[in-house]
Amino acid sequence: MLTIKENLKEVMTGGNPERFVKQYEFMEMIMSVPMTRMKPPIGGEIVNEWGVTIRWPEGQIGSFPVHDDELIVIKDICEWKDYVNAPNLKHSDDAWKTAIAQAAAVNRKEKYVTAFMAPGLFELTHFLMRMENALMNFYEEPEAMHELIDFFTQYELDYAREVIDHIHPDALFHHDDWGSQISTFLSPAMFEEFFVPAYKKIYGFWKENGVEIIVHHSDSYAATLVPYMIEMGIDIWQGVMTTNNISELIEKYGNDITFMGGVDSGIVDKPDWTQEQINTEFRRACTNYGKLYFIPGLSQGLAISSFPGVYEAADEAIDNMSKEMF
Amino acid sequence: MSKIAEVKNLVETGKSKKVAAAVQESLDAGDKAQDILDAMIASMGVVGDKFSSGEIFVPEMLIAAKAMSKGVEVLKPIMAGDGSSSLGTCIMGTVAGDLHDIGKNLVVMMLESAGFDMVDLGVDVPAEKFVEAVKQNNNVVLIACSGLLTTTMPALKEAVQTVKAACPDMKVIVGGAPVTQEYADEIDADGYAPDAGSSASKAKEILGL
Numbered sequence: 001m002l003t004i005k006e007n008l009k010e011v012m013t014g015g016n017p018e019r020f021v022k023q024y025e026f027m028e029m030i031m032s033v034p035m036t037r038m039k040p041p042i043g044g045e046i047v048n049e050w051g052v053t054i055r056w057p058e059g060q061i062g063s064f065p066v067h068d069d070e071l072i073v074i075k076d077i078c079e080w081k082d083y084v085n086a087p088n089l090k091h092s093d094d095a096w097k098t099a100i101a102q103a104a105a106v107n108r109k110e111k112y113v114t115a116f117m118a119p120g121l122f123e124l125t126h127f128l129m130r131m132e133n134a135l136m137n138f139y140e141e142p143e144a145m146h147e148l149i150d151f152f153t154q155y156e157l158d159y160a161r162e163v164i165d166h167i168h169p170d171a172l173f174h175h176d177d178w179g180s181q182i183s184t185f186l187s188p189a190m191f192e193e194f195f196v197p198a199y200k201k202i203y204g205f206w207k208e209n210g211v212e213i214i215v216h217h218s219d220s221y222a223a224t225l226v227p228y229m230i231e232m233g234i235d236i237w238q239g240v241m242t243t244n245n246i247s248e249l250i251e252k253y254g255n256d257i258t259f260m261g262g263v264d265s266g267i268v269d270k271p272d273w274t275q276e277q278i279n280t281e282f283r284r285a286c287t288n289y290g291k292l293y294f295i296p297g298l299s300q301g302l303a304i305s306s307f308p309g310v311y312e313a314a315d316e317a318i319d320n321m322s323k324e325m326f
Numbered sequence: 327m328s329k330i331a332e333v334k335n336l337v338e339t340g341k342s343k344k345v346a347a348a349v350q351e352s353l354d355a356g357d358k359a360q361d362i363l364d365a366m367i368a369s370m371g372v373v374g375d376k377f378s379s380g381e382i383f384v385p386e387m388l389i390a391a392k393a394m395s396k397g398v399e400v401l402k403p404i405m406a407g408d409g410s411s412s413l414g415t416c417i418m419g420t421v422a423g424d425l426h427d428i429g430k431n432l433v434v435m436m437l438e439s440a441g442f443d444m445v446d447l448g449v450d451v452p453a454e455k456f457v458e459a460v461k462q463n464n465n466v467v468l469i470a471c472s473g474l475l476t477t478t479m480p481a482l483k484e485a486v487q488t489v490k491a492a493c494p495d496m497k498v499i500v501g502g503a504p505v506t507q508e509y510a511d512e513i514d515a516d517g518y519a520p521d522a523g524s525s526a527s528k529a530k531e532i533l534g535l
Contacts, residue, residue: 057425057450059423060423060425061475061477064425131428132388132428132431135384135385135388136385136388136389136392138385139340139385139386139389140342140389180429180503181503182503182520182521183380183383183384184383185383185384185385186383186384186385187382187383187385187386190383190385266475266476266503266504267476270476270477271477
């Protein structure tokens with residue numbers, strides 16, 4: 001029987017997998033690194049590591065940056081250096097103990113020790129200055145935006161160095177939402193100009209330092225960005241939503257990148273979820289997208305669900321499809 | 327190129343720093359304020375269509391709307407008191423329990439650019455607040471409700487039905503990622519726009535404008 005890792009590789013290389021890869025099963029995410037992103041508890045509010053006020057109101061399924069005029073971090077993009085301070089990356093050996101122990105406990109023959117990074121470069125631009133301002137600044141103040149993205153890139157490289165030195169990851173799971181459900185936020189040309197060179201540097205650095213696979217999360221439409229994903233060094237696009245023509249993407253790009261998702265969390269992850277609906281969705285996904293270059297899963301950006309039981313129900317649905325199709 | 331055509335082009339291409347001067351030059355050349363405004367509204371119609379068809383993206387729509395607002399600033403003192411350019415007041419908000427505001431903000435910009443006087447109630451708006459806003463504002467002709475989450479679709483339904491119960495003749499338009507035409511029909515909304523780009527033309531259509 002193939003290990004989880006071996007089975008994944010068969011899927012990614014167009015070989016002979018024994019079963020579907022089950023969502024995030026191949027990644028053991030090391031979330032205990034000392035500089036992991038800060039998130040508020042439900043009902044709470046925090047100022048995160050970048051100085052962004054983030055609120056998670058009761059009853060919501062996620063947290064939101066607070067972008068009123070007083071709390072917005074970058075008040076003038078041309079003066080961004082006055083407002084932006086990168087989070088501290090230097091932590092004591094003691095602070096790293098938990099993460100090192102967590103990584104050491106992973107059976108690396110079975111799973112990938114996975115570094116986690118969020119928010120991504122694009123997300124940081126709008127976290128710090130509000131989405132509308134960020135999007136307009138790409139047009140109106142491109143030089144300042146390039147400088148800012150260079151600054152974030154250097155931070156990410158420094159972050160990578162620390163993580164690599166301490167836990168020697170085999171994989172990277174990196175968030176950066178590049179689109180809405182129906183479109184990318186930026187035109188492909190603008191995306192290429194501002195983000196492709198930066199991510200080539202970042203993902204290249206991880207790969208030069210022992211990381212075998214790069215998994216990038218963007219639960220959105222992003223079909224038009226797939227050639228850039230490949231150029232950047234992304235091996236798996238996690239979060240691919242059904243608004244993308246996934247079958248066509250697999251056929252066109254499967255040799256170079258694997259697609260993970262195919263079931264939109266918004267459809268099945270709800271208070272009144274049912275196993276039956278989840279089974280139906282995964283049957284559709286597995287049947288339509290096939291056994292190779294595709295990992296069935298919820299589009300959610302971690303191995304969790306918003307409502308208890310949905311993630312596990314999705315695993316069960318995938319097991320059933322593996323029994324049926326392999 | 328005529329001065330009005332130049333203004334139109336500057337709005338379409340989002341040249342916000344140049345529009346004000348071009349509008350002033352157009353006025354100086356003898357063009358009527360209403361004609362200049364109509365040209366800018368037409369530009370935003372083109373922008374909306376291009377967004378809906380995927381030809382342009384959110385940044386292009388944002389800078390066009392910003393350019394239009396710069397042009398309108400020049401026209402405002404001239405057209406003050408002239409209500410003929412307004413299509414009426416539209417109350418807009420993201421429904422209760424939902425904090426998403428980007429899509430809503432885009433729709434506000436597009437409707438404003440089309441000639442509506444916008445009252446933005448913000449996010450997480452209880453159904454009753456839409457009704458209160460109808461009473462508190464003059465010449466309200468349209469309510470626009472946005473819902474971005476599957477979990478807040480019931481709140482969208484409640485908002486539509488609360489408005490309809492209190493103001494039976496009021497037109498209501500809905501939109502948001504999980505919303506479909508079928509769902510809009512099911513909850514008795516008068517119109518549905520799949521994206522911000524098409525919101526203005528749909529709003530005008532259901533009002534017979």
